Amino acid sequence: MINEKGVVINMILFEGMRWVHIVAGFLALFTFWIPIVTKKGGKVHTRIGWIYTSAMAIVSVSAWYMGLYRIFFSPYSDSEVISFAWFLIYIGLLSAATAWYGIRVLRFKHRKSRHRHSIDLLFPFLLLSGGIGMSIYGHFINFPLLAWFPLVGIFLGGSQLWYWLRVPKMKGQWLIEHIVGMLSCSIATITAFTVFGAPQLLNIAGSHPVLWFIPTIVMLPVIIGFTTYYTKKFSH
Template sequence: MELFQFFKILHIIGGFIALFVFWVPIVTKKGGKAHRVTGWVYTGGMIVVAISAFYMGAYRIFFDQHANPELVSFSWFLIFIAILSSAAAYYGIRVLRYKNRKDRHRNVLDLFYPLLLLSSGIGMCIYGGVNDVPLLTWFPLVGIFLGISQLSYWLQKPKKKMHWWFEHFSGMLACCISTITAFMVFGAPRLLAIESVSILLWFLPTIVITPLIVGLSIYYRKKFIKKAA
């Protein structure tokens, strides 16, 4: 079996695992066994997806002599999705690790990931604009926003109670955005034998999940305030 095919199979397996379990941590009791177990299963699936996506994208761009411009563009998008999903999942885990911090956070790797996400988002927007690819022009704005948001969180002293809790679920839900978006762009059209998908459908996960993040933040903030009172 060729190495590319091996990574492709890994990518499909990891993607379907993540796609099937991502909703469980959202609806189960936070901190409970089901939440933690399925959360780690989802994270493991996304690690496999990110590594395999990065390899396949890089292979198509730099080593596949038969790759056409459209395939190269989607390969760059695949690499960006790999960076976005892994950065969001990593952030969601690391904020729990440092939930008791009282000062600014200067860990090199924790700062490197959002910087990579920010710079790759800017690069992809420029690439998409130059090559007139709307998906690559506008979707990376999600990465730019998340990169700035993560850097801001690490470089400032915590000001709110349970700050780590809100950052954790926002990071993991952002990872969900990349999971579903990748499926909309790559998986669903191939499974359904559809040649062309509306660009609105590609942005649908962002449109739906972003208000969910905001709504859950408001709900749990009120809940924690009420509990404290």
């Protein structure tokens, strides 16, 4: 059991981590689009890309902390708060996994064989298996956000494993995977803001569940567009 003093200390730590999460989240939200519109591989693209990636790393770690706190340590959590906490943990995993993938495909862009580095396979495996578990749990408790949003992670986790465990067949495939990874990370950025940030900023109780999926719906054509363009470019 945690005494009253321990509860107060945990609440102070939680509040501090919440502000770290908010600042890093807004930094990511304001910078994610710059690498998209700037020259790929250029100085601005690279520098802002690292700022965005670093911000998302902080967002992910702080999301895990806050989610676990809400589930296991907060004396004020109810079933709805716990459901949102699980989503926070999963979207933190999605952010970390996609950002890591986007970086690591650059690191191994010249590989000529299957890639079996444990850390690079662990993230997509967790994304895939965790997504299945979260989706089942979401259906069980009738919570649409957990029931359907993890499908994004299931697809991305599966596609990342598919890329790592196969020998690249197309020149420049690494660039396509880098773009897909970072754009997928931006889905997590915008979705988290839609679910958590916007309601607090606008001082409303919550947003309609349909709005939670708009970032995925909007970003999916962008991902398909970039993938199609570069696939055609490298196929010739």
